[in-house]
Amino acid sequence: MDVSIVHSFFLIFAGAAVVASIALYTKQPLILAYIALGVALGPSSLKLVDQPELLEGMSHIGIIFLLFLLGLDMKPSHLFNMLKKASWVAVASSLAFAAVGYLTAKAFQYTEIESIIVGLAMMFSSTIVCIKLLPTTVLHHKHTGELVVGLLLLQDIIAIAVLLGLVAIGGSEQNPEQSAYLHYLLPVIGLPTLIIGAFAMVKYLLLPLITKFDRFHEYIFLLSIGWCLSLATTAEVLGLSAEMGAFVAGVALATSPISQYIATHLKPLRDFFLILFFFSIGASFNLDLLGLVIWPALVLAILSMLIKPTVFRFLLKGLREDRSTSWEVGFRLGQVSEFSLLIAYLAASLGLIGEEASHVIQATAILTFALSTYVVILYYPNPIAISDRLRRD
Template sequence: MVESLFLNLSLVVVITVSIAWMMRLLRQPLIVGYILAGVVVGAIHGTGTSALEGLAQFGVVLLLFMVGLGLDPKVAREVGTVSVVAGMGQLLFTSIIGFGLALALGFNRVSSAYIAIALTLSSTIVVVKLLSDRGDTHALYGRIAIGFLLVQDIVAMLLLMVIGSLTPGASLGIVALAIAGKGVLLVALLMGVSAVVLPPLVRSAARSSEFLLLFSLGWCLAVASAFWLLGFSVEVGALLAGVALSLSPFRHEINSRLVPLRDFFVALFFILVGSQMSLAVVQAHLTHVILLSLFILLGNPLVVMALLGAMGYTRRTGFFAGLTVA
């Protein structure tokens, strides 16, 4: 078991390094190399193992924890309104037009609804990784784009929780209210712990840089696990765990020590994504894929640019924010 995991992981790393090196020579994003490496790995070994999935999930948690670590709550409040208003506007536009476009392409209503939902939700991990690589997580359009992603993730998470909690005869309003109440209580508890308990613990842990790293990882995983156990996503929990530490004077030291660890595990995530891609399915629906992709790449930047323009932002900020989440 251990030997098999070691050999498989070694093969994955060798293939990834080879393809990523070619991407560097071609001046392409390393993410492309990771996904292509995953396609090759998938062709050799199938769609991957549960161990690889677990390692990849750890990378996602680390990435979002570090995004939260770099967020200034004051700045988050500044872009909070525009993120919610424009984010919800983009969700409505993409879902409604996407549903109609899927119907026009010959899909039935149920399939069209699923396609519309898929088109509406951007990949948080891809967008955040690209912004991090370009150093644009603190740029205005980057902060707004991350706000959009949070709105999307929260809406998707709440919808899934409501659907999963519905039972015959249950009231949709009561179920939604119960979930919202649970979320508010959980966030309030986290804020209380962050304000009272966390600061002295961090100061104590910071006496040893090695222990500070271990403590930060433990805090991140504990909060993410608590959110998951209560029915929320580990991604949201990891992000809020990072926000809780964002005002700590040791946040830069924590961030610098986590970067190499994050990059390795995030690479595994994209390799896993590539290994699960079915080229046969893409080829069979190539026309549909191209048309729907064009709709997202052209429609999202335009609608976000219009929404942000109405709220007083420049066209450049609106266009880049829309293109980032496309």
């Protein structure tokens, strides 16, 4: 391993230990401490860690493991029923949030295409923040948790379609006759292929191997990691996201009696990479543009935290959800998504938006991560709650 990477890891994890201690003493969310550490040590501040792109790529593994562990807690029958029930809510809410983002960006005099991109970025909620704040041993098996997860998965599907659309725009400039068509056709075929192949592999290969060698704990650990990353890589080849592949890998393995053992033993590995993820968000932000983007980002963040819960409360009423459940789901989904960051990065790299508009989206994501985290840890059950009454692992 390169010495600079070792040095970066030392700064990140030694620094994370320090800021985590301060955050716990002052009763602040750990997620925000890691983002703040990234801002402080990153290229636009102290410049002690100058490889945010490399760290961001490594931290992506944390999201993959997070979705894999989530899938291990979801029974296929329950998941299918929830996706079927909530599909129209996901579509209607995404369109409403896109309209809010578009109109706000236009009010701040961004161009038409920049306003559209900002609107698209506002459509989604953060899978990583929402799942990080869900109790893994309780809420996943309750109706509220299933509803949150179902809506997040439907949003992820919409987000993938948006990203594919942006990629198709970029590709069509080089090959206008084929690129857009192929980019959309591949995932349409790829998703059912991935699901069918995953369940077949689990039934005919993984479960027999687990049954035969379940007393060798190291083997089960290696097999589960290999399975997760194999499906994540396969999903990318099929035009989907690695996160979706990891989730399918988890759901396919959820019927195994050893699924909870795997989930428990992978959590430390997941947390290692998630620290890198939140650090990289802060490290990649250019503080020189803060003065230009803070006001539109602040308005978008406040609107997100106010409008998203209200819209979900209204739409979930149509599913006959009770008032408290609807509000809780809405506040848990009140932030924008890591997909919003990907949209910003991709649109900027394609020349569709400028650096300022890209940083508006990034700043909005960071602000909503912070605001949403505070709301959830103060009022709803979660693993990092300040109050012992709300803390649920």
